[in-house]
Amino acid sequence: MFTTGSKLFIGATTLAVVGALIFGITQSDSKLGTIGLVSAAIALVFLMGINFWVRDSNVSPTDTAALTTAPASHEAPPRSMWPMVAALGVALIPVGLVVGRAITWMAVIVILVATVEWMVQSWSERASADSAYNASIRKRIMHPLELPVLGALGLGLIIFSFSRIMLRLPAAAGAIAFGAVASIVLLFGSLLAAKRTVGRSVVGTLCTIGAVGIIGFGVTSAIAGGREIVKHEIPSFAEGTCGTEHGEADHNASRAIALKSNLAATIVLQNGTLHADVIGVIGAKTTITLGRSTNSYIRFVNLDDDKHRLVADLGVDEVNINGTATKVPQQSCTQAVGKDGAQFLVLRPTRPSFSSTTPFTLSVPGVDSTITIEVP
The missing domain is CATH 1.10.287 (Helix Hairpins)
Structure with missing residues (x-):
């Protein structure tokens, strides 16, 4: 039948x-x-x-043992959200394959977490006939893992939200807002300490509202983007700030440098003339030798009255830009410093000097004196 x-x-x-x-x-x-x-x-x-x-x-009417062994005789297990979470993780995998690897890894983590939680929940629900005892078993196994992870994720989300809010606020208002939030937290804690009869539900509700508000403002700030941060000016040939003119980056230039070891040479400007002091070589030189494809550290010392900067010219390289060979000058410079000031320059030649149609040099704008660089 x-x-x-x-x-x-x-x-x-x-x-x-x-x-x-x-x-x-x-x-x-x-x-x-x-x-x-x-x-x-x-x-x-x-x-x-x-x-x-x-x-x-179906259970046969003649089967008396089914009154206690049949599934219908047992209490139905509670509903579980983990199948839905696992399905969400599976749905995110193809999205991650299209959008980016980070979403794929996130989907894999979601699937693994949902699988473990689902397995433990299913096992604990069948541990005994007492649902309260079964729930206590699950808490005993999973809470030592769940609570630290959830706490770390929540704290990280709040810290990230704070960072987005602070980047969105103006620089002057950021310190005021941070101080106001700290004062509110201190006031809230003082009230709780003074009046200990406040219920847990009230404290939990207030903390939840505060956390949701911070996260909400953080998400909104992240979507809106951070405030405009003015680019710090540095001397650059591309921007035309390596000449004799002095820009904003030169007004507060450091007059001293900390790194003085492993120097390839010290370039000194004195009485309108450049000379190089090389460790282990006696006398002032007008030619220095630098290694190829390795960093060489150059120290520039200005002993003249006016502000000056050191300029390095390592020839012209051909770079393929969108299929077109483009000549790009390999030039760099230091900030301008006054008398007795020092600056630091790192050079990394990528080809020998004899392969260039123009010599590799170190010079100072407005000074008719140069140092020749030889790269083997």
Whole structure:
């Protein structure tokens, strides 16, 4: 005798098979529809076999033991959100493959977490007939893992929200806002300490409102973007600030440098003339030798009265930009410093000096004196 569920599955399977045959015969150009109907028929046959085996999970009236062993005699397990979370993780995987690897890894983590939580919950629900005892077992196993992780994620989210808010606010208002928030937290803690009869629900509600507000403002600030931060000016040939003129970057230039070891040379400007002092070489030189494809540290010392800067010219390189060979000067410079001031310059030649049509030099704008650089 067929049960009600078996009859429904038999009918559905028959319809799927007949539909696949009719569609496959009449629509010879569309293979995708036939494959779909055949797949549905196979799935229905599988479900029909399971239903035949369990016979709709019906219990025979003559089976007295089923009064205590049948699934219907037990309390139904509570609903679980973890299948939905796992499905969300699976749905994020193709999104991550298109958008970026970070979303894919996030989806994998979500699936793993949902799988572990679901397994532990299913096991604990069948540990005994007492639902309260089962819940306590789950808490004993999972809370040592869940609470630290959730606390770290919540704290990280609040810190990230604070950072977005502070980047959005003007520089002057940032310190005021941070001080105001700290004062509110201190006042809230003082009130709780003075009046200890406040219920947990009130404290939890106020903390939740504060956290949600901070996160909300942080998300809004992240979407709106940070405030405009003025770029710090540095001497650059591309911006035309390596000449004799002095810009904003030169007004407060440091007159001393900390790094004085491992110097390739010290370039000194004195009485309108440049000379190089090289460790281990006696006397002032007008030519220095630098290594190729390695950093060389140059110290510039100005002993003249006016402000001056040291300029390095390492020839012209051809760079492929959008399929077009473009000549790009390899030049750099220091900030301008006054008398007895020192600046630091790092050079990294990428090719020998004899391969360039112009010599590699160190010079000072407005001074008719140069130091020749030789790169083997």
